[in-house]
Amino acid sequence: MTRKLTPKEAAQRYLREREPDVARATLYNHRSLLKQWWQWCESQDIEYVNDIDGFDLAYFRLDRQMEVGEVTLYNQMTVLRVFTRWLQSRGLVANGLADGMVVAQPDDASRNTKIDSITAQQILSYLEKYEYPSLRHVVFAFLWHTGMRLGALRAIDLKDFHPKEHYVELHHRPETGTPLKNKEYSEREVNLALWCCSILDDYIEGRRHDVTDNYDRTPLFTTEQGRVSHSNVRDHINQITRPCDYTRECPHDREITNCEATTRLHAARCPSSIAPHDLRRSSVTYLLDEGHRKELVADRVDLSVRTMEEHYDKRSEAEKRKLRRDEFGMDG
Incomplete structure (x- = not known):
């Protein structure tokens, strides 16, 4: 007899089994999507996960x-397909259900996956003029300047910021809700430029909420x-990287007043909108473009040089050649 589980029970069982084997960030993403999924099942009166089919x-x-x-x-x-394969392995749904799912690759040609330094400066100038020093301003400035992961930004406490010495500390604190990607290996001190420290100082003085967290x-x-x-951080980055936010113009021939991407919840639908991870990639590319040594950039953003070269260095071969030419003083 097949065991019957509700969608919520099945999702929670799956998450418990995956927890020892995946990073916390991965588990967070899976939990977030599967919560939406089981709530959707409840809204559709799907009582047991065993009743799920391809139409659902x-x-x-x-x-x-x-x-x-x-x-x-x-x-x-993609997450739902992985979960569906787990359901198949437990005999809770029909074999082959996951293989029949439509998981279309996004049209990479239709949207940006990073921004250049000119665009970043446009955004920073807009934020400095109209939103100084809001949370959105300080979050964008900090992520662009440091190239940090979103989880690392969240992990920073007020005492970890040293304005006079111009740096922040990063600590792996999983027991109080802020793990770092590579655990203790991600712990480090990150230098900050004076302009970034100034924004942080003014944010702390005037706009930061004086609160504590659950710990x-x-x-x-x-x-x-x-x-x-x-x-919250994703929403801020999605929103401020829409050109209509910082230029009041749309490069995609959309009518701004009627565009669905202008709403807060649908900002990611703008082809120019990017996510925090894309901003991190953009920052790394900028640092490399500026001629900084790969080893130093890798240490700053908590990456191996190999991973940085494979997944973060988005410069074209022509851009790399021109940088080498400038570095070695070659005119031809």
Whole structure:
């Protein structure tokens, strides 16, 4: 007799089994998507996961398509397919169900995956003029300047910022809710430019909420509820990287007043909008473009040189050649 589980029970069982084997960030992403999935099942009166079929998965995909951008949809459906394969392995759904799922690759040609330094400066100038020193301003400036992961930004407490010495400390504190990607190996001190420290100082003085988190720690980046969340940071970066936000113009021939991407929840649907991880990639590319040694950049952003070269160095071969020419003083 096949065991019957509700969608929520199945998702929670899957997450418990995966927890020892995956990074916390991966588990967070899976938990976030599967919570949306089981809540959707409840709204559709799907009592047991055993009753799920291909039509249900297709309907869920259509509903998510109305809420998120192309890249996010791809990532979410990839997670759901992994979960569906787990359901198959436990005999809870029909074999082959995962293979029938539509998980279309996003059209990379239709959207940006990074921004250049000129665009970053446009955004910073806009924020300095109109939103200084808001949370959105300080988060964008900090991520662009440091190339940090989102989780690392969240991990910083007020005491970890040293304005007079111009640096921040990063500590792996999993027991109080802020693990770092590579655990203790990600712990480091990151230098900050004077302009970044100045924004942070003014944010702390005038706009930071004086709150503690659920572990009585004092975060550097806060909302009224406590430590800034992953989704809150993503929303801010998605929103401010829309050209209509910082130029009041649309390069995609859309009517701004009617564009769905101008709403807060649908900002990721703008082809020019990027995510925090894309901003990190953009920052790394900029540092390399500036001629900084790969080893030093890798240490600053907590990457191996090999990983940086494979996944973060987005310079074209022509750009690399020109940089080498400048470095070696070759005119021809």
